[in-house]
Amino acid sequence: MINQWKHMSAVLAAMLIGSLVTGVVMSTPEVLRHDPVAETLNRPNASANLDNRSRAPLPAQDLQAAVGLSQAFRNVAEYARPSVVSINTTVKRSVRPRVLPRGIAPGVEDLFDRPQERQASGVGSGVIISTDGYILTNNHVVEDADGLEVELSDGSTVEGKIIGTDPQTDVAVIKIDRQGLEPIPFGNPDNVQVGDWCVAIGSPFGLDQTVTAGIISGKNRVRGIVGNGDGFEDFLQTDAAINPGNSGGPLVNLRGELIGINTAIMSRTGSSAGIGFAIPVSLARPVFESIVESGSVRRGFLGAELGPVNEDTVAELDLKVSRGVVIRSVLDNKPADRAGIRPGDVVTEVDGREVKRLDLLRNYIASRLPGSKVVMKIDRRGRPMQVTVNLQERTGDALAEFGTGSFGGAQLTPATPQTAKRFGYSNLNSGLIITELKDDSEFDQSGLEVGDVIESAAGEPLKSAEQLKAILAECERQNVACRLVLRRGNQRMLLVIK
Structure with a gap:
């Protein structure tokens, strides 16, 4: 029982x-x-009947290590x-x-x-x-x-x-x-x-x-x-x-x-x-x-578009290293530009730490205060170099100026002739290209794909990730659906985000 x-x-x-x-x-x-x-x-003498089925017990063990760990x-x-x-x-x-009481007298419904x-x-x-x-x-x-x-x-x-x-x-x-x-x-x-x-x-x-x-x-x-x-x-x-x-x-x-x-x-x-x-x-x-x-x-700001180093980028950009973070583009007169960093450079180390992934470099830069100096080792077409970057402050205006950003689990990059060409588009000069997308993220569940171009949101042509974020936030504040116009290959599509 x-x-x-x-x-x-x-x-x-x-x-x-x-x-x-x-x-x-x-x-x-x-x-x-x-x-x-x-x-x-547990009965007396019962074990004699089971001798042929039992094994010898473990010998006495040294429990000093276990006792020490328990004490720790x-x-x-x-x-x-x-x-x-x-x-x-x-x-x-x-x-x-949700339900008003029955039999309410006319004119007093608002009280309930x-x-x-x-x-x-x-x-x-x-x-x-x-x-x-x-x-x-x-x-x-x-x-x-x-x-x-x-x-x-x-x-x-x-x-x-x-x-x-x-x-x-x-x-x-x-x-x-x-x-x-x-x-x-x-x-x-x-x-x-x-x-x-x-x-x-x-x-x-x-x-x-x-x-x-x-x-x-x-x-x-x-x-x-x-x-x-x-x-x-x-x-x-x-x-x-x-x-x-x-x-x-x-x-x-x-x-x-x-x-x-x-x-x-x-x-x-x-x-x-x-x-x-x-x-x-x-x-x-x-x-x-x-x-x-x-x-x-307050967070540090590099002023550069970062990209992963993988088989595709090594072949596309003719990189000479197989690990690090590649600089896709830099903003004029921003920290990376002032330090002499150029598109195509690969960051391999920052402040003595090996750089293996894009998100880790992004996190590290953001964790530094504005005004901080970080020392980067970079590879420029096989030639190792070291630069010192004086970080500025990461602000909404700085991100909007740059245009690239993450939202809804997607990495969004403004469409230019250069970025559009990487995803098979020509004569494309506006909109946001989804360059990366996390599985099961908000945008992934909405049916978006890597390579999609979000051309407009709520009727407004898009130039930056921050602009899209602001439009969606306003739609949410007003509790209204937001209409996105997408381009996928040679098709245009309408997606409604609620």
Whole structure:
């Protein structure tokens, strides 16, 4: 007979944004079945009847390594827990009743049709960064929150205030009015390696101060889930259990140093499947420092269109190296141009770090403050060179001037005779060409393809990715569909984005 525990009914509020960690349902286990064989083995002299079926037990083992690792996890948990907080959010929403009461007297319908205020709640985690109350968490934990309650490790609660948010990295900074707190130290991102032990701490399902352990399963993961596919991503992957409510909590190494902010999971059920993602401190720390120092996020700007180095670009551009990031074009009188960088140059190293992928170089440049100097090693048709670039500030105007950008999971490049020729078009001087497209992104699910040209949006001819982004944002604000005119080969098509 199976003895089952009575099901517990618990709805634990949490926010769910795409693949970002938040919200779920708990189930209860079953009591183990009675095992008649096990009962027989426990009877005196019963083992004599089974000698011919059993094996000799393992010899005594040296458990010193296992005991040492267990002690290490215990030490990390004890050290890091005072720096971990639970964040409870409230969001007020106005809703209209869907069905009006029957028998309403004429002329008073508007009394029942007025918006009514509803309050939703959510739960997430955070980590204390300074003794005077600055806390690092996820943007999606506090986004649109009207109120924040922060619970400390000692069980006390205090009101929190949002200092700044950055949807493009899913990082947010909040502040509480407390002194003498125990901040967590930052780890060195260059020392994080695949296979390293790590510990995640947070409030999964509202169970505050929960500790899970695992290893770093991968680095430099890009999932296209931050900033509508237009964000800066460089996730650490871990198999430490991360569940709804862990969002914003710390991922630490065995020294108790912060190496990441737990953010997302890959799961069909919404619960941990052994694949979790954390924002590395290499992305989170510059955002935190910029918000605290200036109240906003300031990013470096190179002023160059970047492209991958692969078999196609090596053949097309006659490159002499097989790894790095190729400079497709540069803006006049911008940092790359002033440093002497030219189209066709391949960036192989920046500030002593090997450049392997376009997104990693883009992330690194964006993480530097305006005015920063970065040293780049480049290859120019087989001739190695070194240049120093003085970065400007990445602004909407700078991006609009450049025209190239990412949106909806697509890399968009203004159509010129040169860019159009690469995709088989001639006499094309306007519109945005989709040069890259992430699988299952917003634009991919809308039926767009690499090589498509978005000629206009809402009747406006397009010249830049920022222009398209602004038009779609305005359509969304007005709650109206946006009509896109596409060109695919020799066909023109109409796509309606709702």
